[in-house]
Amino acid sequence: MSVEFVAYSKKAFTGINKDLTKLLKIDAENAEWPRNISSQLKVEIKDLKIIVYYPERYTQQIDDLEYGDGIESPKPIFRRFVTKNMNFIAKDLAGSSLDYLAEQGIIP
């Protein structure tokens, strides 16, 4: 017997993307990133990688916020975000995989 997890996992990630986006925006606000930037951040899991989207015109400003500009100290959110949320993603995926196995009648 084989189990097709790929399609199911992709579906499960759609829900996680929204949760992660919300968490990242909260992190950005807590780190005092400008609201015009924090409100436009978006997270997506693609090919098992966490990808953050933001408007290209803010690239320099975001790099300065994340790594510091030589005068202001860094206010990192991206580097902390991946570390903090890897467990969240793993747990969520494990949970949805179990749901799938139960739905398929593979486990009672």
Next chain:
Amino acid sequence: MSFILSEDLALKTLLTGIVVADDKNATRSVGVWFSNPDLESRAQSYPYITIELLDFDPATYRQHSGVFQDNDLQGTIAPSGNTVYSYEIPVAWDLMYQITTYSRHPRHDRAIIAHLLNKVFISKRGYLSVPNDLATETSYRHLILEEFTKRDTIEDNRRLYRNVFTVTVSSEGTAATYTTATNTVSTVNINTKTTTDIPSGQQPV
């Protein structure tokens, strides 16, 4: 010294002593600061390195539970008589640091990168030696290079070479509370009494 302060100092010690060369000075020392120094002193002392603590997370993946016993309370109190300290295994932490290098000269920039990659983060991993308060023992912590980013820029119409190294240091907290209820074992007695109940044909140990 306690958790975080010890790692701060150990990291500064590890990065201090880098020397770069150029046409004017063959032994130019690279300064090390916590966070960014004032603009005035910074302008006078390129190249330099800054250390910033970004974050700390409980390292649940390597957390143990139980009780430790030692005679110097994690190297903070000098051993005295038979006193033994008993305390819960401290919380394991991962500390995330940003190490940023600044230089005006491309040769300095490359020399600092080469030093860090060849002597500090060899194969993306290194170690941080952290002596205890009593200077009687040294613990070695993982020092893992998580990310490297080149962030060269222009400042005052001059090129400023910047590199950002993000590193994780494995660490642990200090004992929250302790007791001194236990004494060290002073003597161990084995087979002090020879049994008389020995089967025939056998000898006592």
